[in-house]
Amino acid sequence: MHRRHFLKCGLTALAAGSLPRTLMAHPHAVMDHAAPVAATETPALLPAGRLPAGQALLPLPRLRNEATKPGxxxxxxxxxxxxxxxxxxxxxxxxxxxxxxxxxxxxxxxxxxxxxxxxxxxxxxxxxxxxxxxxxxxxxxxxxxxxxxxxxxxxxxxxxxxxxxxxxxxxxxxxxxxxxxxxxxxxxxxxxxAPGDPLAALPEQHWAISDLRLDAQAQIPPHSYGDWVDGREGENVLINGQYRPALALSTTHRVRIWNMCPARYLNLSLPGCEFVPVGSDGGLLEKVLPAQAAILLAPGERMEVLVTGADGHSTLSLLPYNRHPMMSPPPQAALEIATVTYQAAPQPVSEGVALRTIAPLGEPGNLLRAVMMEKMADIMKNKGQTPPRAFLINGKSFDMARVDLTSKAGVVDRWEIINATTMDHPFHIHGGQFQVIERQYLGKKSAPACLAWKDTVNLRPGEIVRLLMRQETPGMRMYHCHIIEHEELGMMGMLKVS
Ligand SMILES: [Cu+2]
Incomplete structure (x- = not known):
């Protein structure tokens, strides 16, 4: 799979007329010792069906509170x-x-x-x-x-x-x-x-979704070159650490979903049911949004949804999501990650009902710009054991000794984030939550359906996202791509808040 992704990158470069075909056929011919990370071939993987499936979903274990003082x-x-x-x-x-x-x-x-x-x-x-x-x-x-x-x-x-x-x-x-x-x-x-949570009476289900690559000996192998370039997508998708568990939604649940995967986009679908979005990264939305047949969580993102549908059995699946949209990959099948039994129940809140008050952050006092870039020629040229630091922000690879952007505590920053690469990247800013105010994609501008707090936002190739954020305290903050491998290969910057 990773080699295929990799070859797709090659085809793009070929289309640009920049890459000899021999390099594609011998992707490990060139070495680059500049970066501190290594890469290996993808090993033989664990055959499907070796992890026990179908066990009832277990709740996440809770961290014990050792404190005795209230609050x-x-x-x-x-x-x-x-x-x-x-x-x-x-x-x-x-x-x-x-x-x-x-x-x-x-x-x-x-x-x-x-x-x-x-x-x-x-x-x-x-x-x-x-x-x-x-x-x-x-x-x-x-x-x-x-x-x-x-x-x-x-x-x-x-x-x-x-x-x-x-x-x-x-x-x-x-x-x-x-x-x-x-x-x-x-x-x-x-x-x-929070006190006064309007959905507090609903039973909750937690879907902490992660993925894991296992080799034929059931061990976690080192990163391959393709993992570094694309981000690793482990073949075994886990919910609360369980492989293809059996979920039971006996009434309307508030489902909290985490995408903890390093690079996998979760395009969740549950045929026969719909998802009603009620929360994002930073808690409840301003209002209940219309039900959706599928919801997309980029790496790092979270959502809260109510699940609505008729009685029955269904399969929670990941629909294909093409995060290299310029590269026309062959269609991929949906990946089943859980079975679900569902009993219809009245919806406790309907579309448009207010969930909380979110005050707009207001006029910005500081402008910040982050352009995500890739050096595709380096990615193709350095197909050796060590991947290049080819993922950049504003033309620079991450350097902890360098301040890239500056801000002041208590001042609203207006960020303009631009994805100037050929693939999707989820952008994350440390320090708290932001409000997306505008997206610009394929020449069209759009505003979010309602105010919401987020800390990670996905950008498609060529997309521009404008958002507002107020850093409340001074100090050094990072902003980066949340495809973990891209962050590690340089797609990160430092914001000094004074
Ligand atoms: Cu990225």
Whole structure:
């Protein structure tokens, strides 16, 4: 699959008249030792059907609150190598986990809470924990500029402000090695709850979706060159760590969905049912949106939906999504990731009903521009063991010693983000939530259906997204592509907030 993607890149370059066909036939002929990451061939993979399927979906384990004082949360996350019995009859899979859980334990918090999370790094390399989307101070956000050494311990502290309820997640964010750490299993979900939540009475179901590549020995292989260029899409898609589980929606549930995959786009479809969007990355939408037959979550994104439909059985599937739209790939089949039994129930909220008040961020006081770029010639030229740092923002590869953009705490930034590459990229900004105000694609401008808080937004090739964001505290913030491999290969920048 990755080779095919890779060859598709080659065809694009060929179409541009820039690439000899012999390079396509011998993609590992050229070496590049400039980048600090290595790549290998994709090994023989675990045959389909070796992971046990059809087991009832289990809730995510919850991180224990060690605090006794009301309004406080104190928890411990230990990242360490271990092994998990994933196949029915094969060897155990060596993996890296938080608290020996795949994915890591769910952290359930409340608005206003004083949070203290102790991270113990028992990995053989530096790591951090980034609280993806949460409004935490820059020095508590586990950025690549703040590594925790192997054997080290770090306590992250923050207080959750009013209005911060939503579905977030946590994952490593070291300067190098982040893609390997996530590919081995390090990620977990966070929920922040609010008083007065209008949907609080609904039962919840949590779909923390991740993917995992397993070789023929059920081990997680190193990244191939195609993984680096395209981002790794593990063949085994897991919900709450389970392969093709059986889901039961016996009444209307509030379903929270996380895309924790490094690169896989989740184009979710449940034939016979529809999804009613009620929440985005940063919590409830302004109002209930019209039901949709399919919903798309780019890597890093979250959604809250109600599921509506007639009684019956169905299959939760990932419809094909072409994130290299200029390359006309052959059609791919939908990928079934769960079975679902569903019982019809009255919808507790109808389309257009207000869910919360979201105040527009208002007039910007600062303009920021980020152009995502790729050096396709380098990608094609350097098809060796080591991938090139060919993914850029504003013409530059990430450099932690360089400030790329500046802002001021309390001032509204207007970001203009431009995807000048040939593939989709999900753009993520650290520090909190933003409001998308406009998209521009194929010459047409459009506004979102309602106000919503987001921290990750997908851009198709040639698309421009304009958004507003207010950084509340000073410090250094990152912005980057959330295809983890692209971030690691340079598609990241630093925003200095003073
Ligand atoms: Cu990207």
């Amino acid at each position: 406080t949360f104190s928890g411990t996350l230990v990242a360490e190598p271990g092994s998990a019995q994933l196949t029915t009859d094969g060897p155990a899979t060596a993996c890296w986990r938080y608290n020996q859980s795949l994915p890591g334990p769910l952290i359930e918090l409340e608005e206003g809470m004083e949070v203290s999370l102790t991270f113990i790094n028992r990995l053989p390399e530096p790591s951090t924990i980034h609280w993806h989307g949460l409004p935490v101070p820059a020095d508590q956000d586990g950025g690549p500029d703040d590594p925790v050494a192997p054997g080290g311990t770090r306590v992250y502290r923050f207080t959750l402000p009013p209005g911060s309820a939503g579905s977030y997640w946590y994952h490593p964010h070291p300067h190098q090695g982040v893609s390997g750490q996530i590919a081995r299993g390090l990620a977990g979900a966070i929920i922040v709850r």
